[in-house]
Structures are given as C-alpha cells and as structure tokens.
Amino acid sequence: MNVVLTAEAEADIEIAHAWYRERGFGLAAEFLRAASATLASIERFPQGYPTVHKSMRRALLRRFPYGLFYIEKVDAIYVVGCFHSRRDPEVWHRRHDT
Numbered sequence: 001m002n003v004v005l006t007a008e009a010e011a012d013i014e015i016a017h018a019w020y021r022e023r024g025f026g027l028a029a030e031f032l033r034a035a036s037a038t039l040a041s042i043e044r045f046p047q048g049y050p051t052v053h054k055s056m057r058r059a060l061l062r063r064f065p066y067g068l069f070y071i072e073k074v075d076a077i078y079v080v081g082c083f084h085s086r087r088d089p090e091v092w093h094r095r096h097d098t
Contacts, residue, residue: 030063058070065084
C-alpha cells in the first residue's frame with residue numbers, strides 16, 4: 001500500500017530537519033534517514049505499530065524523539081504528522097480526521 005505524506009506532515013518534517021540542521025554535526029541528514037527508514041517500515045508493515053488515538057498509529061523514529069502519526073485507509077496510508085514526543089497530543093488528535 002502506498003504511503004502518502006500530507007502537507008502538514010511534510011511541513012513537520014521540514015521544521016524538525018531545519019532545527020537539526022541549525023545544530024550541525026550531521027544531525028539533519030541523520031534525521032531524514034531515520035524518517036525515511038520509518039516510512040519504509042510503515043509501508044512494509046503498517047499494522048506493526050501501536051494505535052494511539054482512534055485509528056491513528058504512531059511509529060517512533062530511531063534515535064530521535066519524534067514519531068510519525070498515520071492512518072491506514074482503503075486507498076493508502078496517510079501520514080498526518082511528525083511530532084516531537086513532548087508535543088501536546090491535542091495537536092495530532094486534531095489531525096485524525098484530515
């Protein structure tokens with residue numbers, strides 16, 4: 001099944017990437033690699049991650065305190081956000097119905 005990033009999820013990833021780029025030490029590239037690896041894992045086994053809100057699942061990124069939040073629908077898997085683990089859950093709860 002195809003994995004589709006919503007515009008909000010793309011923006012979330014870019015914001016996190018920019019934050020790590022400002023810190024240097026190659027963290028930005030590592031963050032993108034971790035996000036890509038997690039997206040590939042979601043595509044291979046979408047039901048392998050826990051449900052965290054209604055039908056929304058979360059796949060944690062390796063080495064980074066972020067999770068990809070996604071919803072599996074009939075036509076595709078929609079990634080609705082990439083959030084820091086300390087972010088207010090209400091933000092990703094609101095994206096459930098997008």
